[in-house]
Amino acid sequence: MRRAKITAVGAYLPERRLTNADLEKLVDTSNEWILERTGIRERRIVGRGQGSAYMALRAAEEALQKRGLPAEAVDLVIVATVTPEHPFPATANIVANALGAHRAWGFDVEAACSSFLYALSIAADSISAGRVERALVIGSDKMSSIIDYRDRATCVLFGDAAGAVLLEPTDEEVGVLDYLHRADGSGCAYLHMKAGGSVLPPSVRTVRNRLHYVYQEGRQVFKQAVVQMAAISEELMKKHGLTADDIAFFVPHQANLRIIEAAAQRLGLPREKVMINIDRYGNTTSATLPLCLYDYESQLKKGDNLILATFGGGFTWGALWLRWAY
Numbered sequence: 224m225r226r227a228k229i230t231a232v233g234a235y236l237p238e239r240r241l242t243n244a245d246l247e248k249l250v251d252t253s254n255e256w257i258l259e260r261t262g263i264r265e266r267r268i269v270g271r272g273q274g275s276a277y278m279a280l281r282a283a284e285e286a287l288q289k290r291g292l293p294a295e296a297v298d299l300v301i302v303a304t305v306t307p308e309h310p311f312p313a314t315a316n317i318v319a320n321a322l323g324a325h326r327a328w329g330f331d332v333e334a335a336c337s338s339f340l341y342a343l344s345i346a347a348d349s350i351s352a353g354r355v356e357r358a359l360v361i362g363s364d365k366m367s368s369i370i371d372y373r374d375r376a377t378c379v380l381f382g383d384a385a386g387a388v389l390l391e392p393t394d395e396e397v398g399v400l401d402y403l404h405r406a407d408g409s410g411c412a413y414l415h416m417k418a419g420g421s422v423l424p425p426s427v428r429t430v431r432n433r434l435h436y437v438y439q440e441g442r443q444v445f446k447q448a449v450v451q452m453a454a455i456s457e458e459l460m461k462k463h464g465l466t467a468d469d470i471a472f473f474v475p476h477q478a479n480l481r482i483i484e485a486a487a488q489r490l491g492l493p494r495e496k497v498m499i500n501i502d503r504y505g506n507t508t509s510a511t512l513p514l515c516l517y518d519y520e521s522q523l524k525k526g527d528n529l530i531l532a533t534f535g536g537g538f539t540w541g542a543l544w545l546r547w548a549y
């Protein structure tokens with residue numbers, strides 16, 4: 224049976240760090256509150272004039288370079304993002320062109336924090352179906368472009384970054400083995416951006432009223448995130464008779480350390496089996512999952528079972544069973 228396996232991982236982390244001490248100067252907050260309530264110490268902020276395409280390009284270049292493949296070898300580029308380079312065309316098209324992937328087609332996937340996992344699932348299915356030989360799936364978000372640095376409830380949470388995986392076909396029982404995804408649009412009320420879309424296009428009024436930023440009712444999102452991320456992971460594991468002992472690593476979306484710990488606890492997974500890097504990058508939305516794989520790559524062995532899980536705006540959530548291939 225033909226499957227899609229990850230053969231390389233790349234990342235781009237902007238050099239500039241925004242620490243909790245920096246945020247203490249911007250809003251009424253404290254290092255203690257941020258650490259205790261979120262687990263975040265610092266985030267990265269990309270330079271002015273650089274957008275999601277720039278970060279995606281750098282992450283994709285690293286993945287291809289690690290695999291030793293030219294960009295022409297890629298025939299599908301999907302960029303997962305909530306902060307596209309432009310409303311249109313797709314960031315994926317800009318990235319493919321800059322990369323030199325001239326044989327590729329591509330598009331963006333926008334499913335808030337679940338964008339990367341949705342995109343990975345689509346790309347894997349395209350490879351399994353024999354339609355595509357090599358796909359780049361890139362999560363890239365410049366969250367600093369939609370964060371209100373006067374709003375202490377959101378500005379402490381998010382950061383900028385990109386992560387990329389290269390997918391290739393395999394006949395072995397490795398790679399993307401299964402996934403389950405869900406969406407519930409009633410969650411829109413709790414996490415969204417009010418203006419800038421077709422219902423409320425940008426205007427002097429929307430800018431003046433600060434409507435072009437992330438709006439979040441944190442407590443509502445928190446409750447759902449803990450329950451749904453664990454429940455869908457459990458459903459996927461049960462479907463395949465997997466227990467906590469079979470899992471090498473749980474790879475959760477990095478939105479809040481307390482959400483990650485609560486979900487892992489519900490699944491009966493000890494902390495050493497949970498990928499965590501939120502302390503260094505904050506919530507990078509579409510980039511969190513590939514950044515985890517990137518940071519833990521050296522600890523992974525061929526055959527390791529990973530459960531990737533996500534929860535985000537929409538609401539959208541999902542879990543994916545991946546067997547590491549190298």
Ligand code: UT7
Nearest residue numbers: 252253256260336375376379441442444445448478479535
């Ligand atoms: O990735 C997309 C999905 N997003 C998430 O999964 C995020 C889910 N939500 C969360 O992670 C948490 O709800 C937050 C980190 C956003 C907030 O933590 P919380 O423990 O739920 O706090 P809260 O919103 O209930 O607020 C508690 C208090 C409030 O003060 P009062 O009303 O009790 O006086 C807030 O005003 O903490 C206050 N607060 C802050 N204080 C200091 C909120 N933000 C801050 C801050 N510094 N940065």
